[in-house]
Amino acid sequence: MIAFPNIKINLGLSITEKRPDGYHNLETVFYPVALEDALEIRTSPGTDRKFTLYQHGMEIAGKPEDNLVVKAYLLMDKEFHLPPVEIHLYKHIPSGAGLGGGSSDAAFMLKLLNNHYQLGVSEEQLEVYAATLGADCAFFIKNRPTFAEGIGNIFSPVDLSLSGYQIMIIKPDVFVSTREAFANIRPHHPEYPVKEVIRRPVAEWKDTLINDFEASVFPQHPIIGDIKKELYHHGAIYASMSGSGSSVFGLFAPDALLPEIDWGTDTFCFTGTLK
Ligand SMILES: C[C@@](CO)(OP(=O)(O)O)[C@H](O)COP(=O)(O)OP(=O)(O)OC[C@H]1O[C@@H](n2ccc(N)nc2=O)[C@H](O)[C@@H]1O
Numbered sequence: 393m394i395a396f397p398n399i400k401i402n403l404g405l406s407i408t409e410k411r412p413d414g415y416h417n418l419e420t421v422f423y424p425v426a427l428e429d430a431l432e433i434r435t436s437p438g439t440d441r442k443f444t445l446y447q448h449g450m451e452i453a454g455k456p457e458d459n460l461v462v463k464a465y466l467l468m469d470k471e472f473h474l475p476p477v478e479i480h481l482y483k484h485i486p487s488g489a490g491l492g493g494g495s496s497d498a499a500f501m502l503k504l505l506n507n508h509y510q511l512g513v514s515e516e517q518l519e520v521y522a523a524t525l526g527a528d529c530a531f532f533i534k535n536r537p538t539f540a541e542g543i544g545n546i547f548s549p550v551d552l553s554l555s556g557y558q559i560m561i562i563k564p565d566v567f568v569s570t571r572e573a574f575a576n577i578r579p580h581h582p583e584y585p586v587k588e589v590i591r592r593p594v595a596e597w598k599d600t601l602i603n604d605f606e607a608s609v610f611p612q613h614p615i616i617g618d619i620k621k622e623l624y625h626h627g628a629i630y631a632s633m634s635g636s637g638s639s640v641f642g643l644f645a646p647d648a649l650l651p652e653i654d655w656g657t658d659t660f661c662f663t664g665t666l667k
């Protein structure tokens with residue numbers, strides 16, 4: 393059985409408080425975008441190994457047991473005593489991009505196992521499992537526009553459709569650690585709450601829908617800020633870094649002719665249309 397884990401982008405990201413447990417409370421809107429990995433599971437009988445991971449496409453740092461798809465499998469195996477599986481993961485989503493690729497793979501693994509082995513786990517319970525694998529992982533269970541608060545794990549649906557808008561996502565060859573990006577932030581309550589701004593037309597988002605990580609990440613990695621400027625320069629209606637970076641997305645009008653920009657060979661570039 394095969395699934396196609398997609399990414400999310402963050403529309404606004406306010407970091408409001410540092411919590412006693414070291415994590416931060418935040419407010420953001422997650423929006424799904426169809427930049428996808430491919431994830432396949434096959435039962436592999438007659439083997440002692442619980443799992444074998446075959447990776448294709450972009451490399452991911454770390455051992456197989458560190459991969460979030462394996463962690464998701466082991467979590468479900470503990471609960472449901474699953475048969476051994478072969479896992480094929482084709483990575484197309486860049487890592488360390490603020491696009492939630494690893495979290496999405498993990499959430500889709502939970503859904504795949506639930507469907508393939510007919511485990512009968514509810515979406516709500518899958519969200520509970522997903523939340524133990526990563527702060528934004530549970531979003532990918534329902535995978536629809538969502539307002540997130542708490543540490544990014546308390547969800548409410550958002551009545552927002554960007555259907556038809558074109559998107560360009562650019563990720564330079566720069567790694568931003570989420571932990572470090574948080575460490576450089578002074579939390580505060582936003583002048584324009586994310587939830588209110590996204591009710592306004594996209595054309596009004598430019599100076600009001602803010603990702604707080606930009607202020608901590610751009611000075612350290614000016615190239616990321618330059619990409620955002622470039623996207624505006626070429627006609628984006630709204631542009632922002634996603635999550636803690638290092639990718640930047642630009643939204644363009646449905647009928648706009650997307651610019652052809654030479655970002656250089658080490659830069660990842662995706663264009664698509666939002667659903
Ligand atoms: C902050 C967001 C916004 O979308 O960044 P991106 O990952 O998308 O860039 C996500 O919620 C991140 O989710 P995720 O990447 O799953 O975070 P985790 O692995 O759980 O946490 C990585 C590290 O970030 C810090 N962290 C994370 C989430 C949070 N609300 N407060 C924090 O302080 C902690 O130091 C933690 O050890």
Ligand SMILES: Nc1ncnc2c1ncn2[C@@H]1O[C@H](COP(=O)(O)OP(=O)(O)O)[C@@H](O)[C@H]1O
Nearest residue numbers: 453459460487488489490491492493494495497
């Ligand atoms: N299946 C996976 N895909 C991508 N990264 C993974 C995966 N499993 C574990 N990781 C680890 O998770 C970290 C964060 O990856 P990812 O979720 O893609 O980035 P981000 O949170 O910035 O969107 C990486 O350092 C990577 O080593």
